[in-house]
Amino acid sequence: MPSSRIFLDNKTEDIKERLHAARAILVKMSKSVFPWRDAMLKTMKLDDLTFGESVLPYLRDLYDHTVQVIDRQETLRDIINGLTRLYHSELNLAMNKIMQVLTIISTIFIPLTFLVGVYGMNFENIPELKWKFGYPLVWVVMVMMALLLLKWFKRKKWF
Numbered sequence: 001m002p003s004s005r006i007f008l009d010n011k012t013e014d015i016k017e018r019l020h021a022a023r024a025i026l027v028k029m030s031k032s033v034f035p036w037r038d039a040m041l042k043t044m045k046l047d048d049l050t051f052g053e054s055v056l057p058y059l060r061d062l063y064d065h066t067v068q069v070i071d072r073q074e075t076l077r078d079i080i081n082g083l084t085r086l087y088h089s090e091l092n093l094a095m096n097k098i099m100q101v102l103t104i105i106s107t108i109f110i111p112l113t114f115l116v117g118v119y120g121m122n123f124e125n126i127p128e129l130k131w132k133f134g135y136p137l138v139w140v141v142m143v144m145m146a147l148l149l150l151k152w153f154k155r156k157k158w159f
Helices: 012-044 053-119 134-155
Strands: none
Touching: 012 053, 053 134
């Protein structure tokens, strides 16, 4: 499976399961192939040549094929580890984008919450409460604050 294809569908559980399944298959293969390599090496080094001289090239060939399989397993293991790191990087990037949006929203609403909290107090000596246009003025100030913060975030290329 090409590495670019694994991230096309956004099913993160499916990707995680496929990576774990591939890793499990490689572990099983390693457990079965490594003993073959060792057995072939021991068989070729026997002094009495139990199998005869004519079988020795075939044993070498079998040993070479076993070593090739082990090399391919190591390559596949490296690819799977790279894909796993890429998968985690993609998850972290998505999480960072979500956190950035939540931070921007919080940054916009914190000053607005402060203004609402100040004018929501039950004091009689708040002069703006007696103004004819006090309520619309607070709304204008809050909307302007939100718009200015959004403009500032866009200028900084945070949003």
